[in-house]
Amino acid sequence: MSEPRGQFSSKIGFLMAASGSAVGLGNIWGFPTQAASNGGGAFVLAYLVLAFLLAYPALMAELVIGRHARANIVTALDQLGERPLTKRLGRAVGYYGVLIAGLILSFYAIVAGWMLAEFGKPVAHLIGWSGAEQWLGGDSLVRNLLVCGIFTAFTVAIIAKGVEDGIEAWSTRLMPLLFIILLGLILYVLVQPGATDGLKTYLIPDFRQLADPGLLLSAMGQAFFSLSLGVGTMLIYGSYLRKDDSLPRMGAAVTLLDISIAFTAGLLILPAMYVAQHQGIAIYGDNGELLAGPGLIFQVLPSLFANMGGAGTWLSVAFFALMSIAALTSSISMLEAPVSVVTERTRLKRSGAAWSIGAVIFVISALIIANMSTLFDATVSLTTEYSQPLLGIALCLFVGWIMHRNQLLNELKAGHQDIEHSLFWKIWPFYVRIICPLLILLAFIQTLR
Ligand code: PFF
Numbered sequence: 001m002s003e004p005r006g007q008f009s010s011k012i013g014f015l016m017a018a019s020g021s022a023v024g025l026g027n028i029w030g031f032p033t034q035a036a037s038n039g040g041g042a043f044v045l046a047y048l049v050l051a052f053l054l055a056y057p058a059l060m061a062e063l064v065i066g067r068h069a070r071a072n073i074v075t076a077l078d079q080l081g082e083r084p085l086t087k088r089l090g091r092a093v094g095y096y097g098v099l100i101a102g103l104i105l106s107f108y109a110i111v112a113g114w115m116l117a118e119f120g121k122p123v124a125h126l127i128g129w130s131g132a133e134q135w136l137g138g139d140s141l142v143r144n145l146l147v148c149g150i151f152t153a154f155t156v157a158i159i160a161k162g163v164e165d166g167i168e169a170w171s172t173r174l175m176p177l178l179f180i181i182l183l184g185l186i187l188y189v190l191v192q193p194g195a196t197d198g199l200k201t202y203l204i205p206d207f208r209q210l211a212d213p214g215l216l217l218s219a220m221g222q223a224f225f226s227l228s229l230g231v232g233t234m235l236i237y238g239s240y241l242r243k244d245d246s247l248p249r250m251g252a253a254v255t256l257l258d259i260s261i262a263f264t265a266g267l268l269i270l271p272a273m274y275v276a277q278h279q280g281i282a283i284y285g286d287n288g289e290l291l292a293g294p295g296l297i298f299q300v301l302p303s304l305f306a307n308m309g310g311a312g313t314w315l316s317v318a319f320f321a322l323m324s325i326a327a328l329t330s331s332i333s334m335l336e337a338p339v340s341v342v343t344e345r346t347r348l349k350r351s352g353a354a355w356s357i358g359a360v361i362f363v364i365s366a367l368i369i370a371n372m373s374t375l376f377d378a379t380v381s382l383t384t385e386y387s388q389p390l391l392g393i394a395l396c397l398f399v400g401w402i403m404h405r406n407q408l409l410n411e412l413k414a415g416h417q418d419i420e421h422s423l424f425w426k427i428w429p430f431y432v433r434i435i436c437p438l439l440i441l442l443a444f445i446q447t448l449r
Pocket of ligand 1: 022023024025101104227229333
């Protein structure tokens, strides 16, 4: 009925693809600015604890289901539930997950399009195309639609090529480039005057803020978003992993990479903000709050680069290339979730599925672009604040209560024979059944109050 299933050709291929999914705008923009506005080092600490306590176990649940079922999220959950009711429930959760993946992509592609435009600006400047430079710097509807469309088309083109030649090949090329650009930028920015003030704001903890439930919630939301949880992307990547690779090790490696890059990005973003302040650029808003949102990326940093003359143009190329690469390796994973459902459950071929789903997503992005003030924030909060944690709970419950214990243990043992002596083995199966869903629920209830 369908094309043969793809598979990652190596551990590194999986690691680059899964950490490519995890490392995105959420790490390079979201994490550092949330940390700076929420108690600095205290947020970093809360994030570390929550990432290991909640997000890593939930990531493991997705990888275990995916590799066990070797299928997309809908088919996988349908297979796990053996009775009609649990099967139906499984399919419903699966469809909801991929719908959310598509919706996340629809707003993510808008922001990623802006990054492409900002990348194009200094490039146009270097080539001497001042008309294009000006147009890209504007905020017209056509410009926003065009850059979003181009970004979505890149995403679709990679997914249309399949698991090994598309996802794996591109992630293994782009992720090392991302590390190199990030490190290069940090080294440059850290030696500029003002940088140490940024490091202080980022790292010195204000522990009073730990008592604020809002802080824990933001840290949890950030961890779920950052590890791409709940929407079937990690599940489908897990399903392409070979049986002789150890899931707990792979999951831990992805979590560690994700956290390290988020942390490292803070060493760039906060110092850059304070270097900007040192040069007289405003980094606080009217109410004394740190300009952490679009104002930071699209005003503060571009003004800083503009102040730096020739070097600034290259810095700007490097920074927005970094942002675009981070966004692209994440967006391909978002698209793979619905595409895998369609190719494995209908007769449609991969490239047909990728282009048609991409087109639908682009239409949704266009609707959001045309109604930015009402639809953008609503889509972000519906998908990331509400749906991702709820879906995370559902997937933990599927692994904990519906999957047979021996299936689960076999999946953990595959590629990891000595796991029976580890703490993970003793704790995780119980933890994912009861504690993890309860903790996510508790944190979630705080949002509703
Ligand atoms: N993890 C990505 C980031 O931090 O930017 C965002 C993301 C990717 C969310 C894939 C959801 C997803 F399925």
